[in-house]
Amino acid sequence: MADQTRVPASRRVTINTVAKAAGVSIATVSRVMSGSSSVTPDLAARVHKVADELSYRPSSAARGLVLGSLRNMGVILPDLANAYFFDVVKQMHHGATADGYRMLVADYSGDAADELATALDLLGQVDGLVLLSSRIPTSGLKELARQSTPVLLVNRVELGVDLPMVAVDNFTPMMELCGHLAKLGHRRIVYVKGSDLAWQNRERWRAIEMAKVLGIEATAVPSDGTIEGGYDVVEEALTHEPTALVCFNDLTALGVISKLRERGLRVPEDISVTGFDDIDMARHLAPRLTTVVSPKIDLGDQAWSLMRAALNNETTTSPPLISADVVIRESTGPVPS
Structure with a gap:
């Protein structure tokens, strides 16, 4: 087996390399790597052994095609420099990671047409898309609602738009x-x-x-x-x-x-x-x-909960607005005489 799995360092190890070394078809390697139960335990063990010896790491995109899921979650926000958005995304990331998703975060120029174009471009690369504080007009949101990929509105409430949404009471x-x-x-x-x-x-x-x-x-x-x-x-x-x-x-x-x-x-x-x-x-x-x-933590948690439900084709109702509290500090005082 050692001779079979020796591959020159200059060559990239692919699924085809593993299939040849293990003496199986590419489809069999794909099923093994995706965790399919249709492959016998002995054969799966053989393929895993060869893959380990070759240091083969399956492409997440290829594995996504087999599973019907890319395990990618897209997030579009107005300003990466704003710490508020970072905190909300970080909380959503905790939920996404626990459910086996990685997050792809993008911002845009601030122009609504640019945001919509970015959203449409990302839809083919993700399993779901979160629009955080979106500025897309309602016509654009309705276009996104017609797509097969779930889209979630966070920090925006729009009547007549068939998208799940959650927001803080402003x-x-x-x-x-x-x-x-x-x-x-x-x-x-x-x-x-x-x-x-x-x-x-x-x-x-x-x-x-x-x-x-x-x-x-x-x-x-x-x-x-x-x-x-x-x-x-x-x-x-x-x-x-x-x-x-x-x-x-x-x-x-x-x-x-x-x-x-x-x-x-x-x-x-x-x-x-x-x-x-x-x-x-x-x-x-x-x-x-x-x-x-x-x-921000409650918003991130509820946002991911709604997205998880959408990914699982579960029917949900959007929660009421999340309440927010005023905190009085030293920057306000009586009107000067």
């Missing part, structure tokens, strides 16, 4: 955040927006607009949910003479506070600032950031 905690500011005497605020294509941004702005019942007048200024975007928009925001800046997320708030310091404005003595998501840096700023604690 409206209620933003209303609570506005209530906190109103109690401190704030009446004129500026909302530093995220992308207009983001469902979370629309929900947060909807809550801020509703806060007029609390006596709050709000103006929105465009930004993009990044540190630099928050930094760049402060000059425009201050022209509205706000007493508080409500930021789309914590990254935006980091940039806002940095620029306010350059302007010689103290937070919160001169102006209050809030964020959303409670990324790790939010707790280590000076002052520490008042924000909303987004339940």
